[in-house]
Amino acid sequence: MFEPDVETLPWLDQIRLDDALYRKQIAYLMAHSRFYQGKLRDAGFETAEEIGGLDAMAELPLTEKSEIRTSCTEAEPMGAHVAVPTDRIVRIYSTSGTTGTPSYIPLTAQDLDNWVTTSARSYSASGIERGEAIISTYNAGPFAAGAALGAFDRLGMCHIPVGTGNTERLMTAIRLLKPSAAVMTPSYAAYLGEWAADRGFDLQGSSVRRLLVAGEPGGGEAKLRARLEEDWGAKVTEAMGIGDIGVSLWGECEEQCGMHLGARGFVHVELIDPETETSIALADGAKGELVLTHLRHRAAPMLRFRTRDHVEIWTSVCRCGRTAPRVRCIGRTDDLLIVRGVNVFPSAIRDVVNEFAPAVSGVILIKPLAAGARQEPPLPVSVELAKDGEGTPELAETIRNRIRDMLVVSSRIELVPWGTLQRSEYKSKLVQHQAR
């Protein structure tokens, strides 16, 4: 454990500490964040005292990413929530964003240090240790994920950054430098499994014993995880963060039963119903959208930030001894499809389809006919066959029935030959809308 005293502290004691931090943070926002001064006043709060502690938090408005984006101007390109003078900012990351203009994420030296501490806790949960070598495949340069890589230095590991885009070079480095761990997206890990099989590269026999996946959901899907573990002959654990709040906020331990909150003491966690925005109590098996609040952040702190990540949470103490809650990401709220009133995440469809391996390759593409989330059945799904796999009508029918039984969604399965659907060296696209 990176910080045993912190990571095994009873959760109620953590909440007590967090409550004190939160009250200070609210006072800080009221004093320094123009965005939150306005937002909290509009909600009827004039002072930090009126706002109170964590137990009264649900009274406060949520923060949407779009509000932050709207507050960005030529004069304030990072947004009106920035709460420090420019000379205290030591780094500015960008998010790629789907809307064109990148959004900027500034950090003070302490913010950055806290991010590295968080990542060190989250990644060390996987079992990686001082003295081991780890190979990373993120082209992290301008993106917040870059800060996570600082964790490997902090942990005293030998970090071998190779970036994305040159699989040959990556595999050569694995063969020659013999790292015991590798970090990448689950999509890339799956792609490398196929790449190795095609070329007779002995990935199972390689030095890599731990595969740390992050950057998108998938590493926690049972079937995909089993396939990655077999392809690599390695244990798979996952990590998850969100640029506006912090990198690798969550990291899974060797028990493989969800990602622990590595950012405990830096970030407070809530769960809400994404439709009604009401709070959901944190308890084993609860599901909802993650809402996160910075407890100590200085440069661009967020209060009740809607992450759009839909998760299942567990609060019972883990066998590893860490007391922080654990989550599994089910999908992005933005990716949710509603098929005649039934909610379904694309990743859930992939998980069901993956039951049909080795007949299928595991790559799917959902092609909704209508724009937006709401769809009329049947939902068109392209399912890629395994190499030399045969696409019989019976197979399509069995997959269709299984999706209906498991997810209560009617689908239309199109079986496509191996190699038809696009692989990704970064993140997989599971949905392609036919109408825009």
Ligand SMILES: [Zn+2]
């Ligand atoms: Zn654990």
